[in-house]
Amino acid sequence: MATKLKPVDVVVIGVGVTGTILAKELAESGLKVVGIERGQMRDTFPDFQMPNAHDELKYQRRHDLMQDLSRETLTFRNNNHETALPMRYLGSFKPGEGVGGAGVHWGTQTWRFSPWDFETRSRTIARYGKNHLAEDCTSQDWGVTYEELEPHFDMFERVYWVCGKAGNLNGRIVPGGNPHEGPRSREYPLPPLKVTHAAALFTKAAQSLGYKPFPTPVSTPSMVYTNPYGVTMNACVYCGYCEGFACEMASKGSPQTTVMPVLMKNRYFELRTLANVIRINLDPAKKRAVGVTYVDSRGREFEQPAELVLLASYVFNNVRLMLQSGIGKPYDPVANTGVVGRNYAYQTPSSVNLFFDDRHFNSFMGAGGLGMAVDEFNSDNFDHAGLGFIGGGFIRSVSSGSRPIEVRPLPSGTPRWGSAWKKATAHYFNRTFGLALQGACQSYRGNYLDLDPTYRDAYGLPLLRMTFDRHDNEHKMSVYITNKAAEIAKAAGPSKMNVNPRTGRYTIVPYQSTHNTGGAVMGNDPSTSAVNRYLQSWDVPNVFVIGASAFPQNGGYNPTDTVGALTYWALDAIKNRYLKRPGPIAA
Amino acid sequence: MGESENSSGRRRFLKSVAAVGAAVPAAAALGADPHTHHGHRAELAQAGRVKGQAQPQVYGWMTRPEQAFIEAAVARLIPADELGPGAKEAGVSYFIDQQLAGAYGTMARNYRQGPWPEGTPQQGYQSRLTPQEIYRAAMREIDASCLSRFQEPFHRLPDAEQDRMLSELESGKFALESVSGNFFFGLLLANTMEGFFADPIYGGNRDKAGWKLVGFPGVAASYADFIDKHNVPYNAEPVSIADVLQHKVAVDEHGHPRHVLLSKKD
Structure with a gap:
């Protein structure tokens, strides 16, 4: 029997990048906000301190900052003719656990999706005709445009101290930036990071082919900076322990380093950790949420009544809680009805490795997103007529910092062990760098999320089931853009290179990216979206579902900046529309 | 038996x-x-x-x-x-x-x-x-x-x-x-x-x-002054977690070790 607690105004489920921003802003408007987090409290001090912060085994291999799968995982299959089986080890993606979520261990790339990404379907049909989209492709417009999101991108980039160089200021193309990006209202808050040897070689090679390289935007400050919330961050020291690690310097944009120092001082906010929300409770008509039920670390059940429930956990838990709570109609791929779980998508990453015999890169130095990039082969920045696919991805040089357990690429054909392996590893560890491509992924009728019929979590509740594979569109796109990257690589003059396009069946085993999207997608049509353009549930209007779960398909960029922009966009709608007149706020 | x-x-x-x-x-x-x-x-x-x-x-x-x-x-x-x-x-x-x-x-x-x-x-x-x-x-x-x-x-x-x-x-x-x-x-x-x-x-x-073997310095120092030196090998005596915890190396104000650079050419 659950203990019923005193009602509050707002419950935020998940205290990560989105949850902390929502909680901070709403608590400041005088609402009583409770943030509920399944994991532990974690902070720069004492959790992420030197020298133990630089422990590759603990963080990269044993996933200390990431989800504990012994309590909860998901099941996976490539298509609905197979039986889904549980993900027993983390691999393809690494969701976070604990305060800050994946915002603690992310790699800091902070890209805006392009204007085309928000109108994928209508712009594709307008330029190439309806037949250019695969028959079972369910990619669609978001119901919000880049222009509407621009001020919210701008705000997130200021709070998360993003470094970069604008390429388009109010429609004017600026040299040194990305000429293909959507118009920015102003320059980045911080100048770019320093240029590595790898980045300089890439820049020269890309320019020789007529492309326009620019610094990869990152949430890793190039200098000491104070954000609009009055929180000051240190400058990055390029230690090379970034993605997969927490920053000992408070030099990575994360909830702990941008928002929480202010949030935790607000007496209208209360944080409850080690508390796992198992259900959003609805009224008998299922038209209104009355609160949430959670289980604490001692196994006690509590019911927390609230006027407004903000579902702000990772993609998987957002969708799973909707399904478990009966919010919105579950998607059925056979009947092609329902919306919750529909349009699950991912990313199509690929790479090129460059090996040199006459250059030295100090490959262990770096920062998560450090490097230069080109955007000529992303979105609809190039003519897709006759190519048989839509979308693309950026191409960037990687100077993330190579730690030797995980990052020691070798020319293909080198033995995996023995003296020949040892010799090649000793020679190439500091004589290599890579190009990374963040290929987009479209949505399809057969790719979706639902509840597993067999496997259960530690609370006895069904695991989420993922049914997913990449399609011809993704494979063709990956081969095309990876070959373009190989041309740039060749122009940089390596003695050997590996070209690694993404083809074949999707596998959950090797790491690809923690860029899972969709399942509770946004839109203007309730028959094809779970939430409206303000990320409000169509069915239960006092529930907002905020995060990459709202992406109708995934773009050729890292998702965090767009998640941040959607957070401020939804927050604006909550503050200025919903709270003034609670109820549905989109027609 | x-x-x-x-x-x-x-x-x-x-x-x-x-x-x-x-x-x-x-x-x-x-x-x-x-x-x-x-x-x-x-x-x-x-x-x-x-x-x-x-x-x-x-x-x-x-x-x-x-x-x-x-x-x-x-x-x-x-x-x-x-x-x-x-x-x-x-x-x-x-x-x-x-x-x-x-x-x-x-x-x-x-x-x-x-x-x-x-x-x-x-x-x-x-x-x-x-x-x-x-x-x-x-x-x-x-x-x-x-x-x-x-x-x-x-x-x-x-x-x-x-x-x-x-x-x-x-x-x-x-x-x-x-x-x-x-x-x-x-x-x-x-x-x-x-x-x-x-x-x-x-x-x-x-x-x-x-x-x-590979030229990895272990626990990292601040590389802010070295990251943009191009094609210049950084040869440091590697530092372990124990070296720092047992005060065998000097550290800076953020706890990063001060690496000892080796003169050896790469």
Whole structure:
């Protein structure tokens, strides 16, 4: 029997990048906000301190900052003719656990999706005709445009101290930036990071082919900076322990380093950790949420009544809680009805490795997103007529910092062990760098999320089931853009290179990216979206579902900046529309 | 049962080993001290000491035949050669022993509920067994197979023969009964690399042998003044977590070590 607690105004489920921003802003408007987090409290001090912060085994291999799968995982299959089986080890993606979520261990790339990404379907049909989209492709417009999101991108980039160089200021193309990006209202808050040897070689090679390289935007400050919330961050020291690690310097944009120092001082906010929300409770008509039920670390059940429930956990838990709570109609791929779980998508990453015999890169130095990039082969920045696919991805040089357990690429054909392996590893560890491509992924009728019929979590509740594979569109796109990257690589003059396009069946085993999207997608049509353009549930209007779960398909960029922009966009709608007149706020 | 007449631990041990192998003509060799066969016991005992540390490294979980197997196998995966120490000299067998005994070996942070159908390769690890159980089962089977084919356990085979066995495990040609041989090889290789390159705090990478081999400085310094020096090797004496915690190196205001740069040309 659950203990019923005193009602509050707002419950935020998940205290990560989105949850902390929502909680901070709403608590400041005088609402009583409770943030509920399944994991532990974690902070720069004492959790992420030197020298133990630089422990590759603990963080990269044993996933200390990431989800504990012994309590909860998901099941996976490539298509609905197979039986889904549980993900027993983390691999393809690494969701976070604990305060800050994946915002603690992310790699800091902070890209805006392009204007085309928000109108994928209508712009594709307008330029190439309806037949250019695969028959079972369910990619669609978001119901919000880049222009509407621009001020919210701008705000997130200021709070998360993003470094970069604008390429388009109010429609004017600026040299040194990305000429293909959507118009920015102003320059980045911080100048770019320093240029590595790898980045300089890439820049020269890309320019020789007529492309326009620019610094990869990152949430890793190039200098000491104070954000609009009055929180000051240190400058990055390029230690090379970034993605997969927490920053000992408070030099990575994360909830702990941008928002929480202010949030935790607000007496209208209360944080409850080690508390796992198992259900959003609805009224008998299922038209209104009355609160949430959670289980604490001692196994006690509590019911927390609230006027407004903000579902702000990772993609998987957002969708799973909707399904478990009966919010919105579950998607059925056979009947092609329902919306919750529909349009699950991912990313199509690929790479090129460059090996040199006459250059030295100090490959262990770096920062998560450090490097230069080109955007000529992303979105609809190039003519897709006759190519048989839509979308693309950026191409960037990687100077993330190579730690030797995980990052020691070798020319293909080198033995995996023995003296020949040892010799090649000793020679190439500091004589290599890579190009990374963040290929987009479209949505399809057969790719979706639902509840597993067999496997259960530690609370006895069904695991989420993922049914997913990449399609011809993704494979063709990956081969095309990876070959373009190989041309740039060749122009940089390596003695050997590996070209690694993404083809074949999707596998959950090797790491690809923690860029899972969709399942509770946004839109203007309730028959094809779970939430409206303000990320409000169509069915239960006092529930907002905020995060990459709202992406109708995934773009050729890292998702965090767009998640941040959607957070401020939804927050604006909550503050200025919903709270003034609670109820549905989109027609 | 004959338990009472074979009361010594050693005899019981031999019986249990014999029970898993089909033909065990040289079972006695399995139970013998693995070190004696190399004829330089004292030297190996010395190698079992961590430099600057009074306590020798010891095994906590693996049985003696398993210790012999692992020492031999990791020595083939990363051999000692003209480039420097291999995995065995770097203490990787002790690293694996400790990992198997702990959270990794028992899948403490992994989903362990059944059912366990084999699934597709795309669905990843689906065994009912933990890494600890996989190692034990695989090592016994491999030794039993070696005894049946060559009348010697794995660790007593010549290097070339050991390499051939490992290659056959890797390719799947050498199939095991209770676990996939190819899968076990993948685990062994991954754990060997971990032990060779992880911070020495975990028992491997002795004297930072792995880091010295590739030119990795370990715990990072601030590189803000070096990151944009192009094509200039940064040759630093590697620093471990223990070096910092035991105040063997100077640190800056954020706790980053001040690396000592070596004059050696790359």
